[in-house]
Amino acid sequence: MGSLRVAEKWLYGSRFCCPDSVSGGLYVVGMSSSSSPSRDPRSGSARGVALLEKHAAIARLQAEFLTDLAEFDAAGEFVIDNQVTAQAWLRHHTRMDALDARRAVTAARALRDLPQTAHALVAGEISVRHVDELAAGHKRLGAAVMLEAEEMLVPLAKAAAPADVRAGVARVEEAVGADESREEKAQRIHDSRYLLLSTGMDGTVIITGRLDRAHGMLVQKAIRAGSQPNPEPGQQVDPRTAAQRQADALIEIVQTHLGSQPGVTSLRLDTTLVVDLPTLRDELQPGDGHTGIAAILGTAFTAEELRYLTCTADVSVLLTATLSPHARAAAANDERAGTDGAVNLGGLSVTVAPGVPLGLGREARLATRAQLRALWVRDGGCIAPGCRNRRVQAHHVIHWSDGGPTDITNMCLLCSRHHHLLHQGGWQLEPDPDRPGRFRWRPPDGSEPVPATHASDRNPGTTRTFW
Known part of the structure; x- marks a missing residue:
């Protein structure tokens, strides 16, 4: 040739x-060709x-x-x-x-x-x-x-x-x-063209691939559009590297694709989660014989990771009451527990009995399409200050495992990045006493709360609190 x-x-x-x-x-x-010291x-x-x-x-x-x-x-x-x-x-x-x-x-x-x-x-x-x-x-x-x-x-x-x-x-x-x-x-x-997905020993997913120029540019454009710096509430600089921002952008693109509601999306995974109630409520104490880690198909997750997952997935949750002495005493004294050992978990009445399934279900704890529309009108996107991301997920301010209802008065919209910060970055959301019907962010260092950004803040003159 x-x-x-x-x-x-x-x-x-x-x-x-x-x-x-x-x-x-x-x-x-x-x-020389006759000798090669190396x-x-x-x-x-x-x-x-x-x-x-x-x-x-x-x-x-x-x-x-x-x-x-x-x-x-x-x-x-x-x-x-x-x-x-x-x-x-x-x-x-x-x-x-x-x-x-x-x-x-x-x-x-x-x-x-x-x-x-x-x-x-x-x-x-x-x-x-x-x-x-x-x-x-x-x-x-x-x-x-x-x-x-x-x-x-x-x-x-x-x-x-x-x-x-x-x-x-x-x-x-x-x-x-x-x-x-x-x-x-x-x-x-x-x-x-090809795309390979492999799993590392630590559970991380490794992605390698090759695309033709036209489709490669399309992917680059989509990822770059979603990987602009997005500082944490009250901060001036995004601490993520460019590579981390691109990884987060890819996740948001996938979540948007998997979602069914235009403008409002959430990742829908068909997963069976087997977890005991005190693990999910983070009530296990040292020496209880449990690690505070539940598993999804053999993969270990911390309590906070489970909270994040159950906010964003269609999970069939099989709750079991394999309770430790500490957790059993806490349940007995909990105001949500009655004399028969029943516990009200986000509207689901379950019975405390060692090794017995307490409840099976997940969809009732996800916002309906009508609720998502109302949240979109009220929030207008992610409510983190300065965030303009419109690829968002519905979040329970009071988590369902803590008795929080699936109601727009207890829900708000967050992008994937700020949803992660809330669950694993130490931030907290709470009602804003100075602005009824809206929320504020409390930083992990205990400094002054930062007001959340709702549609009425982006568009002064509108009132969309819904309660």
Whole structure:
């Protein structure tokens, strides 16, 4: 393919390598082709020699693993273990996450078609990370293109870092594009799109992906529009980094999409939450035998995280009264508890009995569409001072677990950012005694309260308190 010569010229003229007039090979700039101190074990200590030998041995073992995986994948032997793909088999038996398993299978398939890459890996001259970059090119450009490009890319991989190999593959991709029609290039780029979601060991979600230019710009525009600095109430500077603001903007976009009411949205997750009442009410004491953490499908959440979740999700809540002595005594003395042990939880009458489900339900504690409309008219958006975000959620000022009713007199609108601050940042909302029907924010440091911003504040002359 003639256009690959363009990429070859770039590779030979790069800072990574240049042509060797004697051997026709490639070598690192500033070093002869016959010696490479960074790879010569004799140039280091005995421990360094051992490390280099082990590194080469690891590469050889990884090459064997990928070779066997390629054969295992091609033969479909994973079905013997009731798995649908080799990737699923790896995840099940080795506990790899989805991204690592996908990379392993992609690399294994590429090595079947790329003999020079396979040989370099077996010889310990390149690492699996180098193979990952070459395999990504194999997946996007196809075996025929990468087989020819190996003549340039494998020597580059022997002399440079994986990131540099990625740049080399990109140059090959550009060169291939020169031989394509506009429609073929657009289709190839569109076909290369992907989005991967994987879960880290700490429960965080890792997002990686690739989009064509037009759709990528669309996503960038949407995220940038929602990631402008938004200081906390009473503050001048947003403490979040630009990356954190973009992450928050993505969450708000998703919440808006999942919501059903224009202008007023809330995240709707179909989740079963199993939690005991004192955990939700944060009544557990040290030594009670509980940690104060409930679980959703095996994922642990603190009491405040649970409060935030139950404000913004359709959760089927299975309440159990596995009460500690402290919590049982508190329930007996609670004015919401009667002589029969019944507890009124946000309008739901439940019975305190160890291990017995107390109540199952969630939708009754979510605002109705009519209430959301009324809240929108009254608040006009997030009620945090200075916040202009119109992607908002309904929040109980007095949480339902504390007996707060799902009524507009006990609810307000908050954006995702300020909703999070309220639940986990130490801020509090309370009725404003100087402005009946409206609220004010109390900072976590105990300083003077900051008046909330309602529609009547944004638009003086309107009165929208509704009570």
